[in-house]
Amino acid sequence: MDNPLLLIFAGVVLFIITPYLIFSDKGIFNKYRKSKKLQDKEFIENALKFVYDCEYRGAACTINSLAGNLRITTDHCVIIVTELLRLNLIYKIDDRIVLTPEGRTYALRIIRIHRLWEKYLADKTGINEKEWHYQAEIQEHILSENEADELSAILGNPLYDPHGDPIPLRDGEIPPKKGIPLTRLVDGDFAEIVHIEDEPDTIYAQLTALDLHPGMKLRIIDSNTQKIVFECEGDEKILSPIFCANISVVKIEHAQLQVKEYVPLSTLEEGELAKISGISKSIRGLQRRRLLDLGFVHGSEIIKEFSSPNGDPVAFRIKNSLIALRKEQSDKIFIERV
Amino acid sequence: MENKNKLIAAANNLRYEIGENLHDYVIESIYEEASDIASKSVKNNGKTDKFNLDAKIDKIVTSRAWGIPIMLFLLATVFWLTIEGSNVPSAFIASILVESLHPLLRDFVGITLGMPWWFTGVLIDGAYLAMAWVVSVMLPPMAIFFPLFTLLEDFGYLPRVAFNMDNAFRKAGAHGKQALTMSMGFGCNAAGVIAARIIDSPRERLLAIITNNFSLCNGRWPTQILISTIFIGALAPPYLAGIISAGAVVTVALLGIGFSLLLSWSLSKTVLRGEVSTFSLELPPYRPPLFFRTLYTSLIDRTLFVLWRAVIFAVPAGVVIWLTGNIEIGGVSIAEHFILAADPWAIFFGLNGVILLAYIIAIPANEIVIPTILMLTVMATKVAEVGSGAGVMFELDSVSETSAILTAGGWTTLTGINLMLFSLLHNPCSTTIYTIYKETGSVKWTAVATIIPLLLGFIICFFVAQFWRLLS
Amino acid sequence: MTENLKASACDVCEVNNRASLKRMGLNIEKFDFIVALAGNPNTGKSTVFNALTGLRQHTGNWPGKTVARAEGGFEYNDKMFKIVDLPGTYSLLSTSTDEEIARNFILFGKPDVTVIVADATRLERNLNLVLQVLEITDKAVLCVNLIDEAERHNVEIDIRSLSKELGIPVVAASARSNKGISELLNAVFQVVTGNFICKPKRISKLSGKVSKAIRSLTTMIENEYPGVPNPRWIALRLLEGDQRIIDAIKSGEIIELTGSNPQAVV
Numbered sequence A: 001m002d003n004p005l006l007l008i009f010a011g012v013v014l015f016i017i018t019p020y021l022i023f024s025d026k027g028i029f030n031k032y033r034k035s036k037k038l039q040d041k042e043f044i045e046n047a048l049k050f051v052y053d054c055e056y057r058g059a060a061c062t063i064n065s066l067a068g069n070l071r072i073t074t075d076h077c078v079i080i081v082t083e084l085l086r087l088n089l090i091y092k093i094d095d096r097i098v099l100t101p102e103g104r105t106y107a108l109r110i111i112r113i114h115r116l117w118e119k120y121l122a123d124k125t126g127i128n129e130k131e132w133h134y135q136a137e138i139q140e141h142i143l144s145e146n147e148a149d150e151l152s153a154i155l156g157n158p159l160y161d162p163h164g165d166p167i168p169l170r171d172g173e174i175p176p177k178k179g180i181p182l183t184r185l186v187d188g189d190f191a192e193i194v195h196i197e198d199e200p201d202t203i204y205a206q207l208t209a210l211d212l213h214p215g216m217k218l219r220i221i222d223s224n225t226q227k228i229v230f231e232c233e234g235d236e237k238i239l240s241p242i243f244c245a246n247i248s249v250v251k252i253e254h255a256q257l258q259v260k261e262y263v264p265l266s267t268l269e270e271g272e273l274a275k276i277s278g279i280s281k282s283i284r285g286l287q288r289r290r291l292l293d294l295g296f297v298h299g300s301e302i303i304k305e306f307s308s309p310n311g312d313p314v315a316f317r318i319k320n321s322l323i324a325l326r327k328e329q330s331d332k333i334f335i336e337r338v
Numbered sequence B: 001m002e003n004k005n006k007l008i009a010a011a012n013n014l015r016y017e018i019g020e021n022l023h024d025y026v027i028e029s030i031y032e033e034a035s036d037i038a039s040k041s042v043k044n045n046g047k048t049d050k051f052n053l054d055a056k057i058d059k060i061v062t063s064r065a066w067g068i069p070i071m072l073f074l075l076a077t078v079f080w081l082t083i084e085g086s087n088v089p090s091a092f093i094a095s096i097l098v099e100s101l102h103p104l105l106r107d108f109v110g111i112t113l114g115m116p117w118w119f120t121g122v123l124i125d126g127a128y129l130a131m132a133w134v135v136s137v138m139l140p141p142m143a144i145f146f147p148l149f150t151l152l153e154d155f156g157y158l159p160r161v162a163f164n165m166d167n168a169f170r171k172a173g174a175h176g177k178q179a180l181t182m183s184m185g186f187g188c189n190a191a192g193v194i195a196a197r198i199i200d201s202p203r204e205r206l207l208a209i210i211t212n213n214f215s216l217c218n219g220r221w222p223t224q225i226l227i228s229t230i231f232i233g234a235l236a237p238p239y240l241a242g243i244i245s246a247g248a249v250v251t252v253a254l255l256g257i258g259f260s261l262l263l264s265w266s267l268s269k270t271v272l273r274g275e276v277s278t279f280s281l282e283l284p285p286y287r288p289p290l291f292f293r294t295l296y297t298s299l300i301d302r303t304l305f306v307l308w309r310a311v312i313f314a315v316p317a318g319v320v321i322w323l324t325g326n327i328e329i330g331g332v333s334i335a336e337h338f339i340l341a342a343d344p345w346a347i348f349f350g351l352n353g354v355i356l357l358a359y360i361i362a363i364p365a366n367e368i369v370i371p372t373i374l375m376l377t378v379m380a381t382k383v384a385e386v387g388s389g390a391g392v393m394f395e396l397d398s399v400s401e402t403s404a405i406l407t408a409g410g411w412t413t414l415t416g417i418n419l420m421l422f423s424l425l426h427n428p429c430s431t432t433i434y435t436i437y438k439e440t441g442s443v444k445w446t447a448v449a450t451i452i453p454l455l456l457g458f459i460i461c462f463f464v465a466q467f468w469r470l471l472s
Numbered sequence C: 001m002t003e004n005l006k007a008s009a010c011d012v013c014e015v016n017n018r019a020s021l022k023r024m025g026l027n028i029e030k031f032d033f034i035v036a037l038a039g040n041p042n043t044g045k046s047t048v049f050n051a052l053t054g055l056r057q058h059t060g061n062w063p064g065k066t067v068a069r070a071e072g073g074f075e076y077n078d079k080m081f082k083i084v085d086l087p088g089t090y091s092l093l094s095t096s097t098d099e100e101i102a103r104n105f106i107l108f109g110k111p112d113v114t115v116i117v118a119d120a121t122r123l124e125r126n127l128n129l130v131l132q133v134l135e136i137t138d139k140a141v142l143c144v145n146l147i148d149e150a151e152r153h154n155v156e157i158d159i160r161s162l163s164k165e166l167g168i169p170v171v172a173a174s175a176r177s178n179k180g181i182s183e184l185l186n187a188v189f190q191v192v193t194g195n196f197i198c199k200p201k202r203i204s205k206l207s208g209k210v211s212k213a214i215r216s217l218t219t220m221i222e223n224e225y226p227g228v229p230n231p232r233w234i235a236l237r238l239l240e241g242d243q244r245i246i247d248a249i250k251s252g253e254i255i256e257l258t259g260s261n262p263q264a265v266v
């Protein structure tokens, strides 16, 4: 019992390995969280969301497409549809499923919570973009309407989620879709991304990996049926048309571009002077506002003064104050050398 | 009513139209205007050598070669001055409050006023002594630490610490400003927790709050200083003892910073998942502090304020200590019951029942840990000649006498080391816990911030104890 | 300097004015006027607060030292003032808590005067906030603090032209050594008593789409609440989706802002 070696071994197992197995990314705790079975309520709400989405896109919704979307058997889907009918949330025209006014309100409520939560994660937490959708899928079934209102107020009643989808107002509809698919642009066109579809996962994951965000400006270099090459915030991106169909854009004129060249602030040398030309759209929320407030606005002069012992963060002088920024941020701020 | 709603609806429609860029536009226009006005009314004479001295200082204190060493040097100097400087005044105050005044008061209340023994016990041996001890142990180090710290703060050095340490904090998934809240925590953890408001993002702010307890606060130094003098300083030749024991305390303080980073890192990987994004820290210009003004205000505002708080908490704790030592169940005092029951367990962690009980009693204020431990040890080992009886807190006038008591109580170097570690790693004091609750508004996170350090303390002590035994 | 010379110089008004300042500490039960202290972080707001009230708010040379609002009082020219030290902010347009506290106090706390403390060595950045405050309120005084630091760094500030540009009284100060505090008190007194009528500079350079939206909302607000002192600010906040403003419109609280209110009850 008092053999130290034995105790050390026991201690390692008890204090280090066990907590690791429970709490790590692939640990039991997380597995459990992710594997929780969907409840009836959740199926119903997801079904409403899907029907709403069909109507918004102008597509027809049937039991089969619904079952496909919810990833359940047709039999199971029939049960859910029956329940929805009983609750007077939908009605049927032949095979088509259509929302009743109550159903529409309900669906909008869920969508609102979903998008608000994504906005919250994007603006107020450092949670990885890949997680947003997944976490919002959980929260939308949990948050009450009042809690959603509170959240909305804290976020400054946002109108767009981080993918560029409009967030419904309480009791409100949402404005029609803006923009055209990226595939419709031709070589030499300038455009601004207004929306990035977050479903299906696989395509969305690819798009986030390319660091594309609503608000970013792009220029088509070469668009053909095989691939689309475009320049976005200084980087050249190549995507197949299937992926590009999930990006909506609006065309803009070249003169509307505030940033003509995308030189990141992080390339500045010590003692060198430059002018700010803009901040990347991937910096958003409070972070973006803070930078603007500190004077990182178009035309401000900026000098790199010194860096910390490890080279990151770096202190810049702007509007006569020293502001330290991490490299993640100075990569996303664009300058013009003078 | 109609119009109101129309107004709000109109605003919402416009908002959908404008999109997300409103803030950008507005701030840009305001800045344009601001530059205009500024260019008309600000004149810069001698633009070239402007801020030159500042720049020179910054180049040095943030340089690759000197940045970190200067930081450590300043930290060590502040601690060393505090430790060395407070020795004599502490002993002096103790000799007045404890040795001279205490018997007088005791006689006055017990004999002159003719109060019953338990009344004298609770009031004089409990409450008064606790207060006297806290004052003599805390006043001198705080009166040295706070002015030194405030001078550094007023000069503008603290944000540079945050700047230098940000890299480490970034890797731990935390915010660089956590270094600022940590620095505040060296004074008082409750103040550090409140200071975490400077961190904008909720996740990183929570990390700063939860880990603030690892900044060795003022209340815990007396423990560190005394124990390291007895058990670690004693291992070195006498002429080095002072430096070595100061070094040990600095090491514990650095360990605290290490644990802060470690815990931030593991929380970021698990329950508080997320990447850090926001970091914009303004580095203020150096401003030469007004030396005597700073000295004066930091004494009045900080030292006396914190001391007062400690006294308020110490008084009831003193009463509790006296009671546990004097209320008997089956002929044995409550304290002894607990110690006997806890001892076999505590051994695994290289601690003992006395220490555990002392930490329970000292939840309100860490300052009274040492006197409680001494009192309980005396009681448990029945060293009759010292002290003034069961449940009476006392100050021994020499370190060697304290040492003798602890050795008689079965203490070894291991016990000393583990007590220092446990003093760093245990639950925050009650004020801090309450502050955490107020700041987070969440029972869950308050519980996490309370329990994790305690668990960590037991785990670390456990491993140290086992390795110690393995190697010796 | 001879006694005579001294008597004719302006040191004397300082002495006189100082004599009529009575620091009241926490004693703020009764007051005639409310003063709000706003400004960028680390510009010396708490130092000014301490100089006026005799209290000892913590100060420190890093942005964000004050995180909660503090109140104190002083008596000047036989009038009682309550003064509120707000957390330092870079702006009033964001959603962070400290900015909300500051913004809502300046609008809904109805201070009789807002003293904006600015750092003389980085005036341009500070003016960003000054201009925002001037959108909210038309009773403000600008205190250009840290003037000693500006001198040390060879920065010179033309106080008079600044005052003309902004349309409010501007005072140069070095609060830590009590310089300029009496001038500040005087300016505050002139504004609260209505002897100095501020004509605050309002932002005029808003660009196309936004300015059109603001203009149309402003008109609606002016029609609905004639006499509201800051319709443009309310319009701007509505466009930012500020819940506090929306609630105030719904509850009718906004109407209270329209009347003149020399003695607001908070």
Ligand SMILES: Nc1nc2c(ncn2[C@@H]2O[C@H](COP(=O)(O)OP(=O)(O)OP(=O)(O)O)[C@@H](O)[C@H]2O)c(=O)[nH]1
Pocket: B153, B154, B287, C039, C040, C041, C042, C043, C044, C045, C046, C047, C048, C058, C059, C060, C061, C062, C063, C064, C065, C066, C067, C087, C088, C089, C145, C146, C147, C148, C149, C173, C174, C175, C176, C177
């Ligand atoms: N040289 C000089 N220093 C000053 C003056 N006024 C204030 N300071 C110093 O500037 C620092 C900041 O002062 P504070 O009063 O804490 O500033 P604050 O505006 O309250 O800051 P926050 O609470 O962080 O927003 C302190 O170290 C003061 O001692 C001044 O007139 N001259």
Ligand SMILES: [Mg+2]
Pocket: C045, C046, C047, C058, C059, C065, C066, C088
């Ligand atoms: Mg302050």
